[in-house]
Structures are given as structure tokens and as C-alpha cells.
Amino acid sequence: MKIKMRVSMASEYSVKNIGDVLDVSDEIGAAWVAAGIAEKTDLEPNVPYEPQPNNGENPDDNDDKTNILEGTVEEVVQSLEGLSKTELEDLLEQEKSDKDRKGVKEEIEQQLKENEESPNNEEGKE
Incomplete structure (x- = not known):
């Protein structure tokens, strides 16, 4: 699912800025859209999306x-x-x-x- 970030987010593994367009899994995309931190889009991704290891847990x-x-x-x-x-x-x-x-x-x-x-x-x- 292609999404456009509505807020900035940072983790130990990456940073996502307002306006970044990412191609994420449908599950992540739906969760972020439902939480209001992103919106669904048809734009092409402008930053790579790399899932965090072990569902976000530090390996x-x-x-x-x-x-x-x-x-x-x-x-x-x-x-x-x-x-x-x-x-x-x-x-x-x-x-x-x-x-x-x-x-x-x-x-x-x-x-x-x-x-x-x-x-x-x-x-x-x-």
C-alpha cells in the first residue's frame, strides 16, 4: 500500500518525515491510516521503507x-x-x-x- 506521511516519525531504525511517500505492507498502511499518521496515496514512493527486524524488536x-x-x-x-x-x-x-x-x-x-x-x-x- 502506498501511503503519504502526515506526521514525522522516528525510531531506532529509521526516520519518516511529513510528506514522505512509502510503499508499505497493507497491514502497516491500514494501521497508520487508521491512526491518522498517514494517508493512502497513488503517488510513487520517494523514500525506501525497510521493516524493522523482528516486528520492531531489537534483534x-x-x-x-x-x-x-x-x-x-x-x-x-x-x-x-x-x-x-x-x-x-x-x-x-x-x-x-x-x-x-x-x-x-x-x-x-x-x-x-x-x-x-x-x-x-x-x-x-x-
Whole structure:
């Protein structure tokens, strides 16, 4: 849906000024029109619209890391790659106190072991 901004809006991810024309999803467009912050238009967009990650939530929030544990064992295992030692330790403690799944705990422990053995491990170096 093409919309023209009636007010300025700013977020951590972008700024939209009065008069900006955007092409947004029908859902976002309808919500913004209903709220009175934009109007529907046939004009061509003059600024790009990039949706915010994770429906507006910062992907670096710790809450997103704990959501990893809400998946199946297979989904959890696939999501562990690239997490820091601290994040893995936090997830391990949360798993132990919640679902306590053997497969998840073993995989997190394995990732922690691999992180410690990694030649790229900078922890403890000065």
C-alpha cells in the first residue's frame, strides 16, 4: 500500500518525515491510516521503507536469545551457532531450570567446550 506521511516519525531504525511517500505492507498502511499518521496515496514512493527486524524488536535484546529455548531440540541446536560464551552459559542455566532437555543441555555444553578449545578464543589473553 502506498501511503503519504502526515506526521514525522522516528525510531531506532529509521526516520519518516511529513510528506514522505512509502510503499508499505497493507497491514502497516491500514494501521497508520487508521491512526491518522498517514494517508493512502497513488503517488510513487520517494523514500525506501525497510521493516524493522523482528516486528520492531531489537534483534540484540536478551529476550530474543531466551526465545531460542522455546523451539524444538533441533531448532534450539540450529540457533546456537555464533552465540558468545556468556549467552551459551545463560541459556544452559535457563534450560536446566525450565524444560531440562538432555539433548539441548548436551549441545550447549558441547558448544561451550568448542568455544574454549577454539584457537580463535581471545578470552584470557592480554
